[in-house]
Amino acid sequence: MLLPQNGRLSLRGVPRYKEHAHAEAELLREILRCDPGRQSFCVKLLGEFTHAVAHCCLVFELLDISLSDFMRDTDDRGLLLRDIRTIGSQMLQCLHFLSAMGLTHTDIKCRNAMLKDSRGDMVPHPRKDGQELKRLRRCEIRVIDFGGAVLKKERHSRHIGTRQYRSPEVVLGLAWDEKTDVWSLGCILLTLYTGQRPFPVQSSLQHLALMQRVIGNLPKDMVKLAAAGGSLPEDVVVDSRGGLQIQRKLSDEAQELLNLAQPLEQRVLPQHGSFLKLLEGLLAAQPEKRLSAAEALKQDFLSSEPVE
Template structure:
């Protein structure tokens, strides 16, 4: 017969049938009966033992999950692999020496040329942090000690109250000959954000919110004459996924304006013309990188994705024009890329060497540029970029186009090929694109 339905008005109308002892259920040592889920999780060793009385389980013999690749110990008494990386395991402890905090390893966050970054828990404070475990090599150790001194200075003297979007260094110690740096734990980087957005651009509102914070950080760095030297979307991290607050990380290449010893700096897509040409450089190289970053945030793809230094320079020249003669005459690397030409009136000028000529001289296999955008003019690329939403009202389209014109002018000030004329962070902060934030409030910036 079909079941009869009754209207339930109160809990007393419910008459559940409860099985006091479900069939085939095992008794729980703590009382009652064990569900199949408990038998196969919490009580799995005893379940196995019931199935096979010979089964023995010791937690001490439980294999630990290794996080480092390659995981074979060949150096430093078996603690390091062939690459001089410390072999890290889940639930291992870092630190714990005299007067040292202990850090329980939870998972790997990333691996790079410098070493590894792991997610750990400070066993004293319970805080979850990121620990950078540097390779056991003198060059990396010395470079990382430089990073420590810069961050110590920024955290304690320049940005004491953590207001200017700069990474916080929590602790540092040596563990089995590896320098370990403990940082606040942050979330995804801006490259991951673009990737998660299927390499489609972010809204002008969100680009503005990120640019405002980056300019704030760069103003502070310029004040104390520090150059980051490796600004790129991967080195800008969201604090969490609830808001668009960011932090600038990785001061491993940073230096003081008076100590610009390295010539090979900045990741290629974000490398300034003066660094490519071998000119003296200053904090203005970070402003060039910022211009490349904000353009990429809006477009979803890098503006100058050079496949080599020559290709990088040719893309910059194609979009922005030739550098002034003084940059070519003073640049140590300039003769590699440019040649002198004389016109029929005897006037001398410079031109970029042809791709074939450069390839022959440097024995490289230069390829024509891969094109992401049909136009080569930046203003044209931004103006013709698809609208953020479908079926926008005419007023919304008008507002978006005004925003874009302002954005074009802003980026052009940052991407001035001449470092002497390029905007400083203070100048850029006063631009209409940055100040025009009436449409942004709180989480609305994510829209």
């Protein structure tokens, strides 16, 4: 699958893929119908056609590069807080819009957020002495890849999304809703701030261990519910106090990553307290206590110019 950097997405001529492409196109047309003012920051579908009988092609508005590619091209130095604020606001508007439609994207990640224009100017890095980062001239994104989007009535119990962006409820095999997209956005914003993904994991076992290091112990009721339903990852058990216990030794690399992991509050500079508060709301372990997109849009970080 090709990202729509050149305005076109081509899918191999497999019947199943073609059906998925047509379904995604139909969904994108409905999004556009519900958003004539283009305030949702969802990618705009311009059309679709079949090439050489076998290939279903979707034609999108012209975009530049993904946040993932931008980070790679700028040596993972992150973004200015003012640009993080703009991107956060735009993506939350997108999630709020999707929620109103009864949709969960299910795969919010840096690769599925595309910049309209990645040009910028190098300026001194306000958080890393002696380094520079790129200040975007035009900070505007589009959310792409709606192939995995799920309506409320179609939610299922299978794992969704990309591993490193999965919320605690998804990793534990519990019921999920649109709040899982909010968690994924929290991961994106922290990545843009630090330059590093908060959960660079390769297994659910490692993911749960790292989550507890970053955001604290997972709530006992979630852990017990997962245990009762038999959905805990292999080699994870619940102790007598309702806490998670990892029974299998992690690889040396995974253990080193865990040992070096800092709690969330230590990853954000003291002067950026309003940003930390937003992150804590987005990355709350319990979906019931996690901010909704609408609630997050009212946070102080997004309503005032941040101090770099």
